[in-house]
Amino acid sequence: xxxxxxxxxxxxxxxxxGGIIVETEAYLRDDPASHSFRGPTRANAxxxxxxxxxxxxxxYGLHWCFNVVCAGHGAVLLRALAPETGLEAMATRRGGTSRxxxxxxxxxxxxxxxxxxxxxxxxxxxxxxxxxxERPEIVIGPRIGITRAADMPLRFGLAGSPFLSRPFPRx
Numbered sequence: 001x002x003x004x005x006x007x008x009x010x011x012x013x014x015x016x017x018g019g020i021i022v023e024t025e026a027y028l029r030d031d032p033a034s035h036s037f038r039g040p041t042r043a044n045a046x047x048x049x050x051x052x053x054x055x056x057x058x059x060y061g062l063h064w065c066f067n068v069v070c071a072g073h074g075a076v077l078l079r080a081l082a083p084e085t086g087l088e089a090m091a092t093r094r095g096g097t098s099r100x101x102x103x104x105x106x107x108x109x110x111x112x113x114x115x116x117x118x119x120x121x122x123x124x125x126x127x128x129x130x131x132x133x134e135r136p137e138i139v140i141g142p143r144i145g146i147t148r149a150a151d152m153p154l155r156f157g158l159a160g161s162p163f164l165s166r167p168f169p170r171x
Contacts, residue, residue: 003068004076005140005156009132012078014111015125017086019101022158023079023165025143028072031152046119047073054127056108056118063105066113068122079104079155082163103165141168 004026012018040048046055047069055067055075067075081101083090090110091097101107108114122129137159142151144166157164 003070004154005138007068007076007078007129008138008156008158009134009136011084011128011130011132012081013085013128013130014113015086017089017111018128019081019084020158021078021080022082022161022163024156025077025079026070026074026154026156027067027077028074028154031074031149031154047075049119052122054113054117054120054122056113056115058115059105064108064114065104066108066111066117077104078107080157080161080163080165081107082158082161083110102163139168 004024007021007024010021012021043057044055046053047067049069051069051071053069055069057065057067059065065077067077069075080103083100087097087100089112090100093112094100094106094110099106101110117126120127139157139159140153141155141157142153143155144150155168157168
């Protein structure tokens with residue numbers, strides 16, 4: 001959970017394109033919504049490898065989702081970025097600029113992240129993370145797009161960002 005919150009406001013670049021991370025979701029080892037909950041498989045092997053690697057999977061057979069593997073077989077899903085760098089390339093991959101990186105599928109499509117990037121070390125190119133200079137105002141709420149353990153407050157967002165995949169519920 002700490003990583004999911006710490007990534008808000010950091011910059012993420014993939015092959016020179018990217019922006020500020022504005023939304024994440026945490027998935028813990030003992031969490032029934034986590035892909036690691038039932039143990040290792042060929043599909044989730046990256047979650048059982050070293051922290052700081054990519055876990056990339058296909059969601060509903062439609063789009064790729066990008067996660068940062070954390071200690072303890074958990075992961076943090078990047079849900080949205082405020083696009084800053086490589087806008088033309090991202091728009092070309094997405095077929096336009098509407099909601100360019102707002103949602104995990106749009107984010108991976110815009111950046112060009114695919115299954116072949118699963119298990120790669122995030123400290124090496126084509127990945128680049130730049131830590132945030134200061135802690136921004138962060139909102140916390142339930143995760144979205146899942147059915148199991150959806151009510152857990154493990155979704156984190158940059159307060160006031162227009163680039164969130166969906167607004168957070170009001171307190």
